[in-house]
Amino acid sequence: MRKRIAALLCVLLLLSGCSGGAEPSDGYVLYFQERDLRSAAGEGALRTESVQLEPTEAPARALLEALLAGPTDETLKNAIPAGTSLLSLELKGSRAVVDLSSAYGMLSGVELTLADQAITLTLTQLPDILSVQITVRGQELAYRSKQVFTARDVLVAPEGDVVGTAEVTLYFPDESGVLQPEERTLELYEGDTQVSAVARALENGPLDSDLAPAFPEGFRPRSVWLEEDICYVNLSSGLLGDLPEDAALDMALEALTRSLCALENVSETRFLVDGEYASCYGPVALEVPEK
Structure with missing residues (x-):
């Protein structure tokens, strides 16, 4: 299953037609996980849901808080664990540094990959954000192979996994x-x-x-x-x-x-x-x- 999810995620990221990096004309999109991957054959493990923001809102923080709140579509679920809260969001040039609560640190493997990608794809649709760094209570997750992500990053399970x-x-x-x-x-x-x-x-x-x-x-x-x-x-x-x-x-x-x-x-x-x-x-x- 992990191999299949990673492969599906690869397809999602490579096909920018799935709202992969540009702001849609009618607002923004959030990235959530398909609740039943069996029904998503041939599609991506992540799927978008449209969201409208108030013009006065800081879009990066508003998008991330909306992502943490979860989807309204019952066929989707949040790739981010329930109970995860945003501790801080800082923009350093074109990089967004996102610090999350300890619940996020429980993720590993393909679940962590999907959550990282959901956050990255959601934030990098903003023209001023090209990369995303995600920490937990101010600390990097040491078991990650990398700490900074872009929309083009694809983590694919090796053949014969x-x-x-x-x-x-x-x-x-x-x-x-x-x-x-x-x-x-x-x-x-x-x-x-x-x-x-x-x-x-x-x-x-x-x-x-x-x-x-x-x-x-x-x-x-x-x-x-x-x-x-x-x-x-x-x-x-x-x-x-x-x-x-x-x-x-x-x-x-x-x-x-x-x-x-x-x-x-x-x-x-x-x-x-x-x-x-x-x-x-x-x-x-x-x-x-x-x-």
Whole structure:
């Protein structure tokens, strides 16, 4: 899937007919992600939505705030994580330096690529902005291969990126809130592990229309890794303040536990908060192993 999204993004950026860099005559455009990439066959992973700005508004800040607010079209979703806020926007010559809150730092891989490109394409339609630099709480994301983007930047997954597959069982809630299994075959990419692929698939949601997402909007594990037969899931306390009050975190953690423990090489799941054992994550009690 990552390879396909990256390839679709490549097509989007190369075909400037998709509103790639000029201000439309009737206003501006915002770049959002297709909610269902299967319905976007032959099109781009990102699609535009028109927006009108007040003449008195500073266009760069207004466009970025409108992008963070999300799309009105239900077939689109925001490539930027829920709860991300704009901390500052500074113009340095033809470069826009955008500083975002910690929620943006949870992105990685193709999700980060899409979010970076959505911001870059939205801002570089302004004639005075040729490049965009995106930081999180004033810091660059060290795992990025580059820190400054232009509308012509295309990040394409290499050929042969899929290195294997994994047969997994994911758990999603039905309409009664009961977790149900969904059998899936996940593609593994270079640098992937089975546990990271399971966490990513849970975040992307079920394929079965009778099932609902297991994660509340804005929630995602910070990292997931395996040591011997124990899977460690590191959660971010910084996300708690941005989650809805009725977020079913207990459901999300239970879905993670069941899905990860369904892997043959996982016998136990342990949760960390900001890299340390904790007795709770928000309202959900966590088990702290005995020393």
